[in-house]
Amino acid sequence: MSNIIRTLMIQTPSVPGNLGRVATAIGRVGGDIGEVETVKVGHNYTRRSITVQVESEEQLEELLDAVRSLDGITLHTVSDEVLHAHEGGKIQMKSKMKIETLADLRRVYTPGVANVCMAIKEQPEKAKIYTSISNTVAVVTDGTAILGLGNIGPVAGMPVMEGKAALFDQLTNINAIPILLDVNSPEEIIQTVKNISPGFGGILLEDIGSPHCFEVEERLKKELDIPVMHDDQHGTAVVTLAAAISACRSAGVNLKQARVGQIGLGAAGIAICRMLMAYGVESVVGADKSEEAKDRLRSYGGETVDSLEELMEQSDIVIATTGVPGLIKKEWVQKGQIILALSNPKPEIEQEDALEAGAIYATDGRSVNNVLGFPGIFRGVLNAGVRDITHKMLVAAAEAIANSTKPGDLVPHPLNVNVHEAVAEAVERAAVQSDVKKNVYQ
Ligand SMILES: NC(=O)C1=CN([C@@H]2O[C@H](COP(=O)(O)OP(=O)(O)OC[C@H]3O[C@@H](n4cnc5c(N)ncnc54)[C@H](O)[C@@H]3O)[C@@H](O)[C@H]2O)C=CC1
Ligand SMILES: CC(=O)C(=O)O
Ligand SMILES: [Mg+2]
Known part of the structure; x- marks a missing residue:
């Protein structure tokens, strides 16, 4: 997986073939080209910003040298857009009110605000109406x-x-x-x-x-x-269950009868196992380098094995959440296996390597990511005004994600707001149907 992203400002003569020379030089050293934007067209030159991805600083240096060595082509700047995008932070607290006049000030702030404080003091549930809490x-x-x-x-x-x-x-x-x-x-x-x-x-x-x-x-x-x-426990478990449901639907496998192997039994791994077992998957086996982690899985009714090779050999579906890039060797992959290597920022096995080694479906933590879960889950429970997030709500969220997934894909696009709405609705429905406690504001 490419991990270093840089934007190159490159000037080429305005003669066909020069952009191709740049692309070839980048491709030869294994760089991946992302966006290409023409920034300026001069009378005999073109300046473009080209985004490239590489795997290491060494590869980046090689790529820059390759571009610099091209005759007639100038590399003006190399910038780190990811760092740049983070300058000053990504979020801010903004007022919803315009405070332009003294009347506004007195309404929004003192003395007007005092009455609102006292209304909440007398009836705490009014905080739901009069604050953003x-x-x-x-x-x-x-x-x-x-x-x-x-x-x-x-x-x-x-x-x-x-x-x-x-x-x-x-x-x-x-x-x-x-x-x-x-x-x-x-x-x-x-x-x-x-x-x-x-x-x-x-x-x-x-x-x-x-x-x-x-x-x-x-x-x-x-x-x-x-x-x-x-x-990391439940958001991840929800999305993983959704991906497993979609993969099994496409592969014609019965998820409940499949053997699932979980590598890494930390926060994410234990929750994934518990979620799958509660969903009805009969055979869940886990591996971890920590004995305490394996004991934990056994205490929930899962099996454990000591070697990763053994787990890989036995499992129809392999899920990995260890944080260790490249932990799964290509030669361990079995034909027809479903492999979800979910560690960020780098997976236990690259998707293309797993597919090349015979996996029927393979993906990583960029796609199967809890971003598909936590926003809608919270929207649903906040809308329902309940205190507890139950297993039933989490399964409803997973099914909503799986039902929003296009045939052949494992999960939907993470930025599709309709998906998050579907998750929120499913969670809210499950919440109002269950006998869960209302929170303090209800
Ligand atoms: N795709 C997603 O949405 C998510 C991905 N993750 C990823 O999962 C990874 C783990 O996260 P957490 O569970 O929160 O961490 P954690 O620290 O709670 O768990 C990691 C577990 O992996 C085990 N482990 C480490 N090296 C191992 C090895 N060589 N062999 C076997 N077991 C090994 C550890 O003993 C530990 O039990 C991280 O890379 C994280 O980015 C976590 C949450 C969401
Ligand atoms: C996505 C996420 O929460 C993680 O990798 O820890
Ligand atoms: Mg996390």
């Missing part, structure tokens, strides 16, 4: 398992949290606020989240590593009156 979700991390990058700390994890917040806003119109916790124990996470919870309609726990994520989520679900979900 019920449409605001905290995206909480302690930075201990940021993607597959490990324990890089909460501040380094902020770009991921801002990304989740931006997606909440764009896909389901939910305000999301990243909360970075500089703490060292589950108890401190729990107490801090409890202390800030009055300002939120829901809590999305993100990239909190295992095993402490399990205790944190379980306790917060019990002790708070608002919905709490650990995205």
Whole structure:
């Protein structure tokens, strides 16, 4: 998978064939060309911005040297668009009100606001009407398992949290606020989240590593009156179930009778196994380098094996969430296997390698990603005004995603708002049908 993205500003003589020379030079060193945009056409030259993707700094240097060595062609600048796009951060808090006159000021702020405060003091449920609380979700991390990058700390994890917040806003119109916790124990996470919870309609726990994520989520679900979900567990499990349903539909396989092998039994892996077993998959086997993680799966009724080769040999569907790029060797892949290598930013096996080795379907964490789950799940529970996110709601979300998937694909396009609406509706329907507790604002 290409991981480094750069934009090159290249000037060529306005003679046919020169863009082709540039493309060939890039292709020869294994660079992948993305967007090409003509920026300026001079009387005898053309300047274009060309986006390229490569896998390493060395390959990037090779690519730049190859372009620079082309006769008559000038490489003006090399820029990192991804870094550039992050300058100043990705989200902002904006007022919904225009405050232009003193009358506005008195209505929005003091003295007018005091009456609203007192109305809420007398009837706390009015906070739902007169504040943004019920449409605001905290995206909480302690930075201990940021993607597959490990324990890089909460501040380094902020770009991921801002990304989740931006997606909440764009896909389901939910305000999301990243909360970075500089703490060292589950108890401190729990107490801090409890202390800030009055300002939120829901809590999305993100990239909190295992095993402490399990205790944190379980306790917060019990002790708070608002919905709490650990995205890496349940958001991921929902999307994985959806992808497994779609793959089995296309391949004509009965998912419940298939043997599923899960590599990596951390936050994502354990939740995926529990979700599949609760859905009715009879045979789930897991592998992890940690004995504690394997014990956990067995405690939920799953089987474990000691070697990855053994798991690969036995499984119709293989799911991997270890954070270890390239962990699955091509020679382990069985003919006709379905392989979901979901680690970000790099998968356990590249899609093309898995397909080349005989997999019938293969994909990675860019496509099968919890972005298809968490926005709609929260929109659904916030709309229903319920406190608990139940297994039934999560299965409804997975089925909505699978039913929105085009034949032959494993999941739908992540930016299709209709899909997120379908997930929200399915979750809300499941919520109102079940006997789940209403939250404090209902
Ligand atoms: N596509 C998606 O939507 C999502 C992908 N992920 C990805 O899954 C990966 C793991 O995330 P979490 O479960 O949150 O982390 P985690 O740290 O809770 O779990 C990782 C597990 O993998 C195991 N592991 C590590 N190296 C191993 C090896 N060589 N062999 C066997 N087991 C090994 C660890 O012992 C641990 O149990 C990350 O790369 C993350 O980006 C996580 C959530 C969502
Ligand atoms: C997508 C996501 O949440 C992760 O890779 O951790
Ligand atoms: Mg995550």
